[in-house]
Amino acid sequence: EAQVTQNPRYLITVTGKKLTVTCSQNMNHEYMSWYRQDPGLGLRQIYYSMNVEVTDKGDVPEGYKVSRKEKRNFPLILESPSPNQTSLYFCASSPGGSLPDTQYFGPGTRLTVL
């Protein structure tokens, strides 16, 4: 089944404790992206990647890191989480090419930082 998977689905942590949220897709998509969703703010893009070893900042990159060493994986790293990073996070992937295309979303990761 074609899908985007995220782990963990739920995470409660404390301020300053480094964490990684994994994202993997099995559709051989070139493009991958991370979003955070907050009530009343919609989805805001954190980072995106056009292909392996190619990443760029979205609208709200502060406090986050990403890497794209393999085509299928795009982990999101919070090196020193803070309470304002409590949010619902979505990973998405898209086929790639010269035109924007449908993005396929993972199920989400609900993160709480105490």
Add this chain to the structure above:
Amino acid sequence: AQSVTQLGSHVSVSEGALVLLRCNYSSSVPPYLFWYVQYPNQGLQLLLKYTSAATLVKGINGFEAEFKKSETSFHLTKPSAHMSDAAEYFCAVSVGGSNYKLTFGKGTLLTVNP
């Protein structure tokens, strides 16, 4: 720069009534426009997309949207609401080119009353 405004954070309709969700965009170049739907506790899935072909776009579940360049709008409609349409709907814009930066609106929560 690109942006999206969704008018009305909450829309309530009766079952069988017309659904109209409003989206206006701002873009300095011809845009690519998308509507995504998010059911409770799920990720987002594509309803429909406009990519410069026909201005009237048909999507899944009986939804359609019309691209109106003169009004910079891409409103989502459905002739007859079903209870199963209750969800949050997001309009998104991309200008393509060298990257896939996707900007989402803040969302409209649709409630369908019996």
